[in-house]
Amino acid sequence: MSDIVLITGATSGFGRAAARRFAEAGWSLILTGRRAERLEDIEKELSGKVPVHTAVLDVRDAEAVKEVVAALPEGFRAVKALINNAGLALAPEPAPKADLADWHTMIDTNITGLVNVTHALLPTLIETGAGASIVNLGSVAGQWPYPGSHVYGASKAFVQQFTYNLRCDLQGTGVRVTDIAPGMAETEFTLVRTGGDQAASDKLYGDTTPLEAEDIAELIFYTVSLPAHVNVNRLEVMPTRQAWSAFAVDRD
Ligand SMILES: NC(=O)C1=CN([C@@H]2O[C@H](COP(=O)(O)OP(=O)(O)OC[C@H]3O[C@@H](n4cnc5c(N)ncnc54)[C@H](OP(=O)(O)O)[C@@H]3O)[C@@H](O)[C@H]2O)C=CC1
Numbered sequence: 001m002s003d004i005v006l007i008t009g010a011t012s013g014f015g016r017a018a019a020r021r022f023a024e025a026g027w028s029l030i031l032t033g034r035r036a037e038r039l040e041d042i043e044k045e046l047s048g049k050v051p052v053h054t055a056v057l058d059v060r061d062a063e064a065v066k067e068v069v070a071a072l073p074e075g076f077r078a079v080k081a082l083i084n085n086a087g088l089a090l091a092p093e094p095a096p097k098a099d100l101a102d103w104h105t106m107i108d109t110n111i112t113g114l115v116n117v118t119h120a121l122l123p124t125l126i127e128t129g130a131g132a133s134i135v136n137l138g139s140v141a142g143q144w145p146y147p148g149s150h151v152y153g154a155s156k157a158f159v160q161q162f163t164y165n166l167r168c169d170l171q172g173t174g175v176r177v178t179d180i181a182p183g184m185a186e187t188e189f190t191l192v193r194t195g196g197d198q199a200a201s202d203k204l205y206g207d208t209t210p211l212e213a214e215d216i217a218e219l220i221f222y223t224v225s226l227p228a229h230v231n232v233n234r235l236e237v238m239p240t241r242q243a244w245s246a247f248a249v250d251r252d
């Protein structure tokens with residue numbers, strides 16, 4: 001029987017690229033996201049190669065998460081890898097101008113959603129044991145501050161610490177836990193962050209060489225495919241053309 005991966009946010013960006021990468025390697029796929037049509041598209045694309053099960057799922061809804069996990073069909077139950085990828089940034093403006101509702105949405109998705117899915121799948125992953133993996137999508141924003149990152153960066157700092165803390169509690173179970181923390185990558189991320197501003201997205205990724213979704217998919221797959229005794233704790237990755245900026249100083 002093939003290995004089974006569950007990917008949240010498989011309708012776009014890293015999640016969709018990861019689905020393709022795991023399919024290439026013959027894994028069975030459980031793909032989730034809120035957009036049903038996108039899930040149908042990716043299922044159509046990949047189900048000729050490997051078994052695919054899709055579920056429309058908003059990770060913020062803890063009950064729905066439990067139901068999706070409980071209803072996994074025969075052949076998709078022994079999950080070996082969980083890719084906690086669903087997430088988003090909103091409100092690119094500075095904190096005093098940001099909407100409280102956007103802050104809540106980021107917390108509900110990037111923190112609560114990730115915790116919901118992890119909690120629901122922990123028993124299965126522990127049963128799988130040696131070689132099982134949880135890969136959490138953090139961000140450079142979880143480590144490095146920048147203007148407009150406010151709650152987004154803080155939510156990704158949570159992802160990093162939750163990853164480390166989970167590692168402590170899962171020691172002895174064989175389940176590995178990794179925080180992959182990408183820098184600038186061209187996906188629908190900026191379109192979502194700016195409320196659909198295609199020009200802003202094009203401008204951010206233009207005239208440089210951002211990471212591509214496939215770069216991160218490769219790292220996710222690599223992390224999961226390492227020998228069972230190897231745990232990558234955190235992988236921070238940036239485009240070669242991206243680096244840190246100087247400290248900001250307020251002057252008279
Ligand atoms: N692109 C970048 O520069 C970076 C991104 N990241 C992180 O990587 C992850 C993937 O982002 P990326 O691929 O770039 O962005 P995309 O916007 O392309 O993809 C985000 C995915 O998350 C899903 N999603 C969002 N909210 C929910 C929700 N409430 N329930 C279920 N699924 C949800 C979306 O699916 P749907 O809308 O169908 O629900 C979509 O599939 C995120 O966690 C992001 O924070 C980290 C560092 C850099």
Ligand SMILES: O=CCS(=O)(=O)O
Pocket residue numbers: 138139140141149182183184185
């Ligand atoms: O998480 C996304 C990367 S960035 O926009 O915070 O640099």
